[in-house]
Amino acid sequence: MRAIEDLPGPEPLPWVGNFHQMDPARMHRAMETWSEQFGPLFRFRIGTRVVVGVADPVAIGVIFRDRPNGFRKPELLESVFEELGLGGVFSANGEAWRTQRKVVMAAFDTRHLKSYFPALSRVIGRFYNRWSLHAAREEPFDLQADLMRFTVDVVAGLAFGVDFNTIESDGETIQTHLNHVFPMLNRRLSAPFKYWRWLKLPADRALDRHMAIVQQEVRALISQARERLAADPALRSSPTNLLEAMLVELAAPGDELNDRILVGNALTMLLAGEDTTANTLVWLIHFASGHPVVMQRLAEEADTALGEAHFAERLEVAAALDFTAATAQETMRLKPVAPVMLVQANEPKVIGDVAIPRGTIIATLMRPGSLDARYFDRPQSFEPERWLDVPGADAPAAARERIAMPFGAGPRICPGRNLALLEIKLVTSMLFRNFQIVHLGTLDGAPIDERLSFTMAPSPLRITLARRSSGTGRVRETRAS
Ligand code: HEM
Numbered sequence: 001m002r003a004i005e006d007l008p009g010p011e012p013l014p015w016v017g018n019f020h021q022m023d024p025a026r027m028h029r030a031m032e033t034w035s036e037q038f039g040p041l042f043r044f045r046i047g048t049r050v051v052v053g054v055a056d057p058v059a060i061g062v063i064f065r066d067r068p069n070g071f072r073k074p075e076l077l078e079s080v081f082e083e084l085g086l087g088g089v090f091s092a093n094g095e096a097w098r099t100q101r102k103v104v105m106a107a108f109d110t111r112h113l114k115s116y117f118p119a120l121s122r123v124i125g126r127f128y129n130r131w132s133l134h135a136a137r138e139e140p141f142d143l144q145a146d147l148m149r150f151t152v153d154v155v156a157g158l159a160f161g162v163d164f165n166t167i168e169s170d171g172e173t174i175q176t177h178l179n180h181v182f183p184m185l186n187r188r189l190s191a192p193f194k195y196w197r198w199l200k201l202p203a204d205r206a207l208d209r210h211m212a213i214v215q216q217e218v219r220a221l222i223s224q225a226r227e228r229l230a231a232d233p234a235l236r237s238s239p240t241n242l243l244e245a246m247l248v249e250l251a252a253p254g255d256e257l258n259d260r261i262l263v264g265n266a267l268t269m270l271l272a273g274e275d276t277t278a279n280t281l282v283w284l285i286h287f288a289s290g291h292p293v294v295m296q297r298l299a300e301e302a303d304t305a306l307g308e309a310h311f312a313e314r315l316e317v318a319a320a321l322d323f324t325a326a327t328a329q330e331t332m333r334l335k336p337v338a339p340v341m342l343v344q345a346n347e348p349k350v351i352g353d354v355a356i357p358r359g360t361i362i363a364t365l366m367r368p369g370s371l372d373a374r375y376f377d378r379p380q381s382f383e384p385e386r387w388l389d390v391p392g393a394d395a396p397a398a399a400r401e402r403i404a405m406p407f408g409a410g411p412r413i414c415p416g417r418n419l420a421l422l423e424i425k426l427v428t429s430m431l432f433r434n435f436q437i438v439h440l441g442t443l444d445g446a447p448i449d450e451r452l453s454f455t456m457a458p459s460p461l462r463i464t465l466a467r468r469s470s471g472t473g474r475v476r477e478t479r480a481s
Pocket residue numbers: 064089090091101104155268269270272273274276277280337338341405406407408409410411412413414415416417419420421
């Protein structure tokens with residue numbers, strides 16, 4: 001049995017450890033490079049904290065399934081989230097997590113998704129109108145920013161029962177403020193010490209201002225939900241959204257702690273549901289635009305599933321989009337938007353042949369397994385078909401899902417995954433049914449790059465769309481870069 005000190009890893013400096021080698025925006029790449037250099041189990045240091053890197057997907061699966069008892073979210077993560085008023089199901093541990101998780105799962109179940117579909121279809125309809133305008137003008141637009149309007153509107157509708165309609169507003173939106181949160185979370189989680197408790201830098205003061213605005217908006221939503229429940233007591237036995245369910249299950253009026261939990265969870269939903277889905281869609285569109293055959297198949301599938309419609313008006317359409325779903329899986333295999341996840345051992349553990357003392361922080365690397373030729377043929381190549389269970393395929397898709405785990409695994413698996421996949425299907429089918437990509441590229445023409453800001457985003461991309469030459473199922477040759 002090895003001890004952590006016996007593990008290989010990059011040489012740390014006194015005090016800062018390996019912090020100097022970890023640019024926050026490329027931290028995941030630094031860890032992935034170490035796993036290539038030192039193997040699937042290695043160690044490094046952030047400040048004086050020792051972190052064990054785990055890149056073996058089988059070991060990661062075991063760790064993830066051993067929650068919440070064996071492993072927890074790190075104390076540092078929990079306190080950073082708490083301090084910002086973001087404490088909720090994502091950061092909570094133990095009993096608090098169990099209670100919150102139950103409420104969240106109920107609000108995201110298939111029954112709620114089904115009854116939410118008409119509202120969701122309205123949102124995709126508005127999004128179709130927005131992209132029709134862009135296409136009519138053949139003007140380039142910021143792809144990420146547009147997709148985040150879509151994802152925020154969807155989450156707000158489902159989780160809070162409100163129609164933000166940021167898609168049709170061109171002014172300042174809640175995203176403007178949310179967008180400042182992720183990079184700062186990242187910065188604080190990777191800081192060698194909690195500097196902001198002693199000295200607030202301009203970015204920390206800006207973060208406080210943005211947080212104050214979103215908190216105020218969320219508190220207003222909670223008050224409205226409280227009023228709805230007071231006006232219609234029947235809602236208490238069948239709440240129509242997450243906010244109402246949380247008020248029924250978690251809140252005792254006037255209880256400050258529970259108020260914090262409500263606000264924290266509402267913000268958690270906005271944050272967890274915005275960038276993740278939007279960035280996955282950006283990566284998907286990026287890959288498709290570079291693979292004309294995939295793009296054509298997506299268009300043909302959308303034509304067949306949607307018929308005369310421009311976008312999905314019925315939930316059943318989603319069930320007919322298998323190739324689109326496979327394209328999403330393949331995108332997430334190559335570009336998991338959460339490429340590194342942190343856990344902390346609650347008790348002494350053994351990972352592989354290494355003894356892990358209680359309290360050790362583990363960084364799980366989600367991508368190395370997905371790029372391992374033992375699990376995926378031609379692992380670097382973008383091949384959505386590998387996710388379709390076709391006769392003669394090397395392994396069933398279900399087995400591969402245990403290696404590529406973009407939504408995590410075990411009891412803390414992403415509760416928004418069905419919603420996310422539905423959103424991805426709706427946007428992808430709407431895009432390829434109606435439009436062709438005239439150009440897609442970075443602002444400065446440089447190759448697309450990965451930037452970690454809590455989730456892994458591509459460099460900002462601008463896209464130009466044109467209306468597709470009608471009904472043939474063919475996509476005009478693209479000039480996408
Ligand atoms: C493509 C889109 C998405 C991806 C790739 C993604 C990925 C993830 C991952 C990797 C985790 C950690 C799972 C684990 O610890 O095992 C997670 C957790 C979570 N996600 Fe997602 N997610 C996506 C969309 C969403 C959406 C749309 C929502 C809700 C609106 C959401 C809400 C959450 C929440 C609340 C958690 C914390 C769950 C817990 O700790 O119990 N996610 N997600």
